[in-house]
Amino acid sequence: MARFNLGGVLRIAVGVAIGVGAFLLYWRVTGRAQLSSISLPPGFSISWYTREVPNARSLTLGPDGTVFVGTRSEGSVFAVADVDRDGAADSVYTIATDLSLPNGVAFNGGDLYVAEMHRIIKFSAIEGRLSSPPNPTVIYEGLPDRVHHGSRFMGFGPEGSLYVAVGAPCNVCQSDDERIGSIIRMDSEGNNVEVFASGIRNSVGFDFEPNTGHLWFTDNGRDFLGDDSPPDELNRAVVPGINFGFPFCHGGDVADPEFGGDASCVDFEAPVARLDAHVASLGMRFYTGNRFPAKFHGAVFIAEHGSWNRTVPVGYRITTVKMDSTGNVSYQPFAEGWLKGRRAWGRPVDVLAMPDGSLLVSDDQQGVIYRVDYSGGN
Numbered sequence: 001m002a003r004f005n006l007g008g009v010l011r012i013a014v015g016v017a018i019g020v021g022a023f024l025l026y027w028r029v030t031g032r033a034q035l036s037s038i039s040l041p042p043g044f045s046i047s048w049y050t051r052e053v054p055n056a057r058s059l060t061l062g063p064d065g066t067v068f069v070g071t072r073s074e075g076s077v078f079a080v081a082d083v084d085r086d087g088a089a090d091s092v093y094t095i096a097t098d099l100s101l102p103n104g105v106a107f108n109g110g111d112l113y114v115a116e117m118h119r120i121i122k123f124s125a126i127e128g129r130l131s132s133p134p135n136p137t138v139i140y141e142g143l144p145d146r147v148h149h150g151s152r153f154m155g156f157g158p159e160g161s162l163y164v165a166v167g168a169p170c171n172v173c174q175s176d177d178e179r180i181g182s183i184i185r186m187d188s189e190g191n192n193v194e195v196f197a198s199g200i201r202n203s204v205g206f207d208f209e210p211n212t213g214h215l216w217f218t219d220n221g222r223d224f225l226g227d228d229s230p231p232d233e234l235n236r237a238v239v240p241g242i243n244f245g246f247p248f249c250h251g252g253d254v255a256d257p258e259f260g261g262d263a264s265c266v267d268f269e270a271p272v273a274r275l276d277a278h279v280a281s282l283g284m285r286f287y288t289g290n291r292f293p294a295k296f297h298g299a300v301f302i303a304e305h306g307s308w309n310r311t312v313p314v315g316y317r318i319t320t321v322k323m324d325s326t327g328n329v330s331y332q333p334f335a336e337g338w339l340k341g342r343r344a345w346g347r348p349v350d351v352l353a354m355p356d357g358s359l360l361v362s363d364d365q366q367g368v369i370y371r372v373d374y375s376g377g378n
Contacts, residue, residue, distance in 0.1 A: 034345060035370075038337040043293070043376015046335065049360055049369040050089035053078050056362040056369055058153060058204075058283065059352040060105045060112075064127045067352065068095070068112055069362065069369070070105040072151050077102050077114055079130045080369065087358065087371055093130040095123060103151035103204070106162065108188055115152035115164060118145040120190060140190035144169060144180055149202040153283075158213040161185040165217070167202035172222050172247045172256055181246050183217065183237070197237040199244035199268060205283035205303070205350065214238050216272070218281040218302060221250050227310050230254040232275035234284070234300065234321055242269045272321070273329045278307035279315035283350030283362070291357020292374050296320065301359060303348035306339065316344045318351065318361060318372075335361070335372065 038046050049067075055074035061067055067080040067089075079093040096102070096114070104115030112123040114136070120143075121136035143152065149167030156162055168181040175181065178195050183203060186193040197215070206217035215237040221230040230250035245252070245268035247259040252270040255263070275281050283303040287296050299322045306315035316339035322330045338346040347365040354360060359372040 037340070038335055040335050040372070044335075044372060044374050047371050047373070048088065049082075049371040050080050050092055051366075051368045052089075052092045053080065053362075053369060054367040055364045056367055057103050057151070057349045057364050058105050059350045059360060059362055059369070060107045060155070061352060061354070062107050062112070062127045063110075065355070066127050066130065067360065067369070068105045068107065068126075070103045070114065072101050072103050072364065075099050075102065077105065077112075079126070081130065085356070087356075087373065089369075091130075093133075095126065095130070095133045096136065101147070101150050101152075104154040104164070106155045108156045108160075108162070113139070113154065113162065115154045116143075117147065117150040117152065118143050120154070120162075120164065139188075140186060140193070144177060151204055153204045153206065155206060155208075156188075157185065157215065158208055160188065162188055162190075163196065163206065163215065165200070165203040165206065167200075167204070168246065171224065172201075172259060174247055174259065183215070194240075196240050197235075197242050197244065199242075199246045199248075200235075201246040201250075205281070207285045207300070209236075210286055210288055210298070212238075216284065216286075216300065218275075218284050219244065219246075219271075220280055221277060222247075222256070223278075223309050225250075225254070225257075226277075227312070228277050231271075231277050232279055232281040233271035234273040234275060234281070234302070235269065236272045237269075244269050244271075272323065273331050275302070275304075275319070275321075275331060276314055278310045279317075279319075280305035280307060281315075281319075282348075283352075285351050285353055287353055287359070289353050289355075289357030289359075292359075293376075295322075298322070301334065301351045301353075303351050303361060305347050305349055306344055313339060313342055313344065315339070316347060318348055338363075 055071040058070040069078040077095040101117040106113045112126040120140040146169030148169045154164040182198045185196045202220045203217045219233040248263035249265040304315035318335040346363045352360040361370040
C-alpha cells in the first residue's frame with residue numbers, strides 16, 4: 001500500500017507558490033518598467049485601468065460608467081467596471097464569446113450594439129445584467145464578410161443614427177457593392193440603410209465634433225507606394241454624399257498608379273490633416289473634458305496602431321490634431337514609448353474620454369487598457 005508523502009506534497013506546494021510569486025513579481029516590475037517608458041507632456045501620468053481584457057480594441061461607455069470593449073482575434077466582448085471610481089477597474093465581465101471579429105461597440109438607449117464582420121447585434125438593457133448577459137438580437141445582417149479590413153467600427157450620431165465603417169476588402173480595388181469603402185448609416189433597428197460617405201479605404205475610428213455634429217474619421221492609406229507615401233488621413237464629412245477619393249486618390253494628392261489615371265485628386269474631398277504614412281491611425285475622439293490643460297480642449301486624440309510594412313517602423317503612439325479658428329492644423333505626438341527601436345511592446349487601438357476628464361487607451365497586443373490623467377498646473 002502506497003504511503004502518503006506529506007513532505008513531498010509540501011515541497012511541491014512551496015515550489016509552486018514561489019514560482020507563482022516570482023511570476024507576479026516579474027509581471028509587476030516589468031509592467032512598471034513598461035509604463036515608465038511612455039513619454040507624456042509635463043503633468044500627465046499613465047496607469048493601468050485593467051490588464052484583463054485580451055485583444056482589447058474599440059471602446060464605448062455606458063451611462064452607468066461601464067466601459068465596453070470589442071476585440072478582433074479574441075472573438076469576445078467585455079465589460080469593465082470601476083465601481084469605486086478610483087481610476088482602476090474592479091471587475092471585468094465577459095458579455096459574449098465566439099463572435100466574428102466583434103471590433104465595433106456602441107451604446108444607445110441602454111443597449112449595447114456590437115459590429116461583427118458580417119452583422120450587427122444588440123444586447124438589451126445590458127448594464128443591469130453584466131454577470132448574466134442576455135442573448136443578442138440581430139438588427140442588421142449581410143455586411144461584406146471578407147476578413148481583410150473586416151474590423152468594423154461604429155457609433156451613434158447626434159441625430160440618433162447608427163454609423164458603421166465598411167472597409168475595402170483589399171489593398172486597392174473597386175467594387176459593385178456601394179457599401180464597400182464607405183461609412184453607412186441606419187436607424188437603431190437596422191432599417192433605412194444609406195451610404196453617408198464614400199471613397200474611404202478603411203476607417204477604424206470616428207467621432208462627431210461636439211459643436212457642429214460633423215463626422216470626423218481616420219482612414220488608413222494604401223500599402224506598397226513606398227515608406228513615406230501615401231499619408232494616413234483625418235477627414236471631416238460635413239454633409240452626406242461626400243467622396244474622399246479611394247481607390248482613385250490617396251491622402252488628398254496622391255493619384256493611384258492603377259486606378260487614378262482618369263481622375264483628378266481635386267475632384268475629391270481633401271483631408272483635414274495628412275497624418276504620417278503607415279502609422280495605421282485607428283481610434284479617434286474629441287477631447288470634451290476639462291481635466292487636461294486648455295490647449296487640449298477640443299483636440300482630436302488619435303491611436304496610431306503602428307506600421308507593418310515600412311523599413312523603419314512608425315506609429316505605436318497617441319497623437320493629437322488641433323484646428324484653430326483660421327483653419328490651421330497642428331499634428332503632434334502626445335504619448336510615445338510603445339515602440340523601442342524596431343520592436344513594439346504595445347499597440348494602441350482606441351481612445352475614450354471619461355466623465356472625470358481622464359483618457360482611456362486600449363492596447364490589443366498587451367490586452368490592456370491604460371488610463372492617462374493630468375495633475376499638473378495649467
